[in-house]
Amino acid sequence: TEEALRQSQKMEAVGQLTGGIAHDFNNMLAVVVSSLDLLARKYLRDDALAMRYVDSARNATRRAAQLTQRLLAFSRQQPLKPEAVNANRLVAGMSDLLRHSMGGAIEIETVLGGGLWRTHADPNQLENAILNLSVNARDAMPDGGRLTIETANAHLDERYTSEQVGVFPGQYVMVAVSDTGSGMTPEVITRAFDPFFTTKEVGRGTGLGLSQVYGFVKQSGGHVRIYSELAQGTTVKIYLPRLLNAPDEDVTPVASLPMPLS
Ligand code: ADP
Numbered sequence: 001t002e003e004a005l006r007q008s009q010k011m012e013a014v015g016q017l018t019g020g021i022a023h024d025f026n027n028m029l030a031v032v033v034s035s036l037d038l039l040a041r042k043y044l045r046d047d048a049l050a051m052r053y054v055d056s057a058r059n060a061t062r063r064a065a066q067l068t069q070r071l072l073a074f075s076r077q078q079p080l081k082p083e084a085v086n087a088n089r090l091v092a093g094m095s096d097l098l099r100h101s102m103g104g105a106i107e108i109e110t111v112l113g114g115g116l117w118r119t120h121a122d123p124n125q126l127e128n129a130i131l132n133l134s135v136n137a138r139d140a141m142p143d144g145g146r147l148t149i150e151t152a153n154a155h156l157d158e159r160y161t162s163e164q165v166g167v168f169p170g171q172y173v174m175v176a177v178s179d180t181g182s183g184m185t186p187e188v189i190t191r192a193f194d195p196f197f198t199t200k201e202v203g204r205g206t207g208l209g210l211s212q213v214y215g216f217v218k219q220s221g222g223h224v225r226i227y228s229e230l231a232q233g234t235t236v237k238i239y240l241p242r243l244l245n246a247p248d249e250d251v252t253p254v255a256s257l258p259m260p261l262s
Helices: 002-043 048-076 087-092 095-102 123-139 186-191 209-219
Strands: 083-085 106-112 119-121 145-155 167-179 223-229 233-243
Touching (some): 002 048, 087 106, 095 145, 119 123, 123 145, 123 167
């Protein structure tokens, strides 16, 4: 559609621009870091107060370096390596990672659909997308709450039929990430996928999480939708195409999966 085209052109332009800036910025940052090291080692070692300033400058450069890494990763638009993926196994395999990133105040629940079809997608990028959505969910629940990850077979309206070969038209594997957090206003929902749109304070949000998810899902021939209610919570559903040549015996019976998240 026109909207999707506009979005992907925007992503491409922003990607090129940020790639260039991040690259140059990274080089300048390297000069700052090595100068600080030299100052610290040669001149300021015995000056406790000066060393405190050096340390805070070093911390800031570390955060700046992390940010440029994210920007570079974003602009690189790594080529996808799609393969047959069992989303239930993938989600189950993320339990430690998720528990670690959610912290103690958030309960984690998974609802894995039985007889789930296999999808055709890059498993690393899918994991990354689920993690991005989960981190957003966490940020929306500063006082705790519940993160739910759900998988299910899904049919979408035929007008969404994918032009891809090798997948079932109209049939998708859905992965939904829900929270019981702050929710979004309609205005935030409409801008949420825009690169660099963030409502988080400077240094906390880059505004790249959802646009990355969007780019991955679109490149995979899928769809993404946001459902959100202020003060109730948010659900982001991603739909990835069902793999055509998946023999039915190959779907995971849900009972055979470890269910470490609860
Ligand atoms: P970032 O998380 O760095 O701000 P994103 O692109 O991931 O960038 O998200 C953009 C914005 O969308 C966020 O700043 C926030 O306002 C909103 N948002 C995303 N996910 C959620 C969520 N689960 N609950 C509430 N708001 C959200």
